[in-house]
Amino acid sequence: MNSMTLNKYQLIIMADDKQVVLERILQVTRYRGFLINGMNAEVNTGNNVATITMSVSSERPISLLIDQINKLIDIKGVKVDNSDVQIKQHSA
Amino acid sequence: MTKSKTLTGGALLFEVLQEHGVQHVFGYPGGAIMPIYDALYDSDVKHFLCRHEQGAAFSAVGYARAAGTVGVCLATSGPGATNLITGLADALADSIPVVAITGQVPTAAMGSDAFQEIDIFGLSLACTKHSFQVTDINELEKVLHQAFEIALEGRHGPVLVDIPKDVQLAEVTQRLDKLSHLKNKVKLPLADISKALDLLTHAKQPILYVGGGVGMANAVEEVRDFAEKTGMPSVSTLKGLGAINPDNENHLGMLGMHGTKAANLAVQESDLLVVVGARFDDRVTGKLDEFAPNAKVIHFDIDTAEINKRRDADAAILGDLKGNLPLLTTELNIADWQQKLKQMNTDFAWRYDHPGDNIFAPAVLKTVSDLMPSNTCVTTDVGQHQMWAAQHMTFDDPSNFLTSGGMGTMGFGLPAAIGAQISRPHDTVIAVSGDGSIMMNVQELATIKRYQIPVKVVLIDNAKLGMVRQWQDLFFDGRLSETDLSDNPDFVMLATAFDIKSKLITKKSEVKAAVEEMLDHDGPYLLQVKIDAAENVWPLVPPNTANDKMMESV
Incomplete structure (x- = not known):
């Protein structure tokens, strides 16, 4: 039986309210090896800034994902809300 | 007084291209990009008709890489746009500034599975640095300027601009004012120069590991100067070839899967890697866990995401290589190491005395x-x-x-x-x-x-x-x-x-x-x-193998 330790993180992402910004985040998150466990997005219509909260898990360090999301042009900032939750996933 | 003039979207495209110094573009016309090709008819921009959109994309890449500028390609919607994708993916992987313009079906037809309609905007997400779809003619000028700025900002890359046919036909007043710059959102950490200098002065067997970022940072002169003044032996990635002066006697050639024996052995024995514009690519490192196992790492890069991605850096120096590398230039006492590697260079030199009449x-x-x-x-x-x-x-x-x-x-x-x-x-x-x-x-x-x-x-x-x-x-x-x-x-x-x-x-x-x-x-x-069909490329580091365990023959 293989044992795989997944670290679980909650990210808070601030982004310009632009076309496909959610698709960009989803694509990068999947491609860089993170599972999305939950997501919420809201737009402040006053300043056209979207706030996206996203729960992800991966064996990989969260810094790898943060750096890649930060590179997206429409992203204003990314931070980890919590970084100490671990879940264990077992596969045969 | 602000100057302005009224243009169609297609004509505006070529005005902006010329503002960015574009003289040549590569492309292939088709239904949804006809207004742009109609505007081309009156433009001073020279268009080269390629015989496949993939050819147009690669010609734009070659143009950009050879001239150190942005390459531009054009394609119509649907299959024209999808045929660009391999070229854009290539440009993304090698960090090449390309602006790709695609025609799109009219906005009213978008999303209706119209003839030659494909969601190239969606398809572009994984193969461009950024992409735009312009559905408002009033946004076109700003977007086109941003496309050039993004292609060249930081780590270079391809940008796609998808323009529906009605936007190409619509008229707009060109502002002719300066574009607003993108926000520089990446706050680079302070360069860890003092730590890097400490690592450098204590190193006895350092290697300068030169990547493709050197040329793109326009830092060839600085890297050559660093290599000469420090006397540090150097190795190059495939894309880094040409950065080190070919006459530099401490250069060991390419490292990695088909690298020289001297380069790979030297890297494996090194106690410090000074990495300039390189990213520890898998074809370079072989088995990552066994790559340069005793080396500390000083990593220069423009892209934060490359630091600690595949190999942790002991000192990370983010930002412009051209300005940062000279800060590390110092004399080193590494004569024994230099001599050892020069001897390896001699011992493992290429041989061309291939037997027989066949061409080697x-x-x-x-x-x-x-x-x-x-x-x-x-x-x-x-x-x-x-x-x-x-x-x-x-x-x-x-x-x-x-x-x-x-x-x-x-x-x-x-x-x-x-x-x-x-x-x-x-x-x-x-x-x-x-x-x-x-x-x-x-x-x-x-x-x-x-x-x-x-x-x-x-x-x-x-x-x-x-x-x-x-x-x-x-x-x-x-x-x-x-x-x-x-x-x-x-x-x-x-x-x-x-x-x-x-x-x-x-x-x-x-x-x-x-x-x-x-x-x-x-x-x-x-x-x-x-040539003889049985010839192999040697040396070869087999997959998932350390670079010092290379094969040299069957």
Whole structure:
């Protein structure tokens, strides 16, 4: 039986309210090896800034994902809300 | 007083292109991009009609890489747009600034599965640095400026702008004002120069590991100066070749899967890697856990995401290499290390005394390299010939060796050479290709014919997909699955059909005269070089193996 330790993180992402910004985040998150466990997005219509909260898990360090999301042009900032939750996933 | 004028979206496109200094574009017309091609009719921008959109994308890449500027390509909606994707992916993998313009069906038809409609905006997400879809004519000017800025900002990359047909036709008043700059959102940490200097002064066996970022940072002069003043032995990635002065006696050549024995052994023994514009690519490191196992790492890069991605840095210096590297220049006391590596360079030097009359591909490419004029730009396709070119040819600048590094795209070489030749009409441009690769974009011989582009093609012909055949022989018990190309067309006849002078050589005694004839010819030329199909590229680091456990023969 293989044992795989997944670290679980909650990210808070601030982004310009632009076309496909959610698709960009989803694509990068999947491609860089993170599972999305939950997501919420809201737009402040006053300043056209979207706030996206996203729960992800991966064996990989969260810094790898943060750096890649930060590179997206429409992203204003990314931070980890919590970084100490671990879940264990077992596969045969 | 602010100047302004009214233009269609199509005309505005060419106005903005010219504001960014664009003189040449590569493309192929079609239904949804007709208003742009109509505006081209009145434009001073010179358009090169390629014979496939993939050829247009690679010509734009070659143009950008050879000239150090942005390459531009155009395609229509649907299949025209999807045919650009491989070129854009290639540009993303190798960090090449390209702006791709695609026509789209009218906004009213979008989302209705219209004729030649595809969601290229969605498809572009994984193969561009950024992309836009302009549904409001009033946004077009700003978006086009941003496309150029994004392509060149930080780590370079391709940007796609998708423009529906009605937006191309709509009229708008051009503002002619300066574009607003993108926010510089990446706050670079303070450069860890003092820590890096400490690592450097304590190192006894340092290696300068040079990547493709050096050329793109326009930092060749600074890297050469650093290498000379420190005397630090250096190795290059595939894309870093040409950055170190070819006369530098401490340069060990390319490292990695097909790197030189001296380069790979030196890196494995090093106690410090000074990494400039490189990213610990898997083809470089071999088995990552065993790569340079005793080395500390000083990592210079413009891209935060490359730091600690595959190998932790002991000192990370983010930002402009051109400004940062000179801060680390210091004299080193590494004479014993230098001497040891010079001896390795001598002991493991390439040999060209291949027995028999058959042509030895490394010797052909060495001959081409020795005879070609200075500042010749060489492109390659992908496969054995690519690795032989990297091993046996010498380049005096990274912009003189254009090869598909990250994506490894067969079909790159010929259209990239066309783009390179158009950007540098006074330099010799040579496409080194293979009999498998050249067929991937062979239609671009028609582009060469149409514009009489004097590209020289050296076609290394083993009637095989040689690199795959080599791996099948070495790692798949010689089960040669779908790698035989003995039914290739007659390449001399094929070139002749495109009015391209050509010659076939089969014996090593013919090589020098044939290469001289090719280089002396004023127009395009195809030299078909028949080699032994059983030749392998050596050395070879097998997959998931440390670089010091290379194979040197069967």
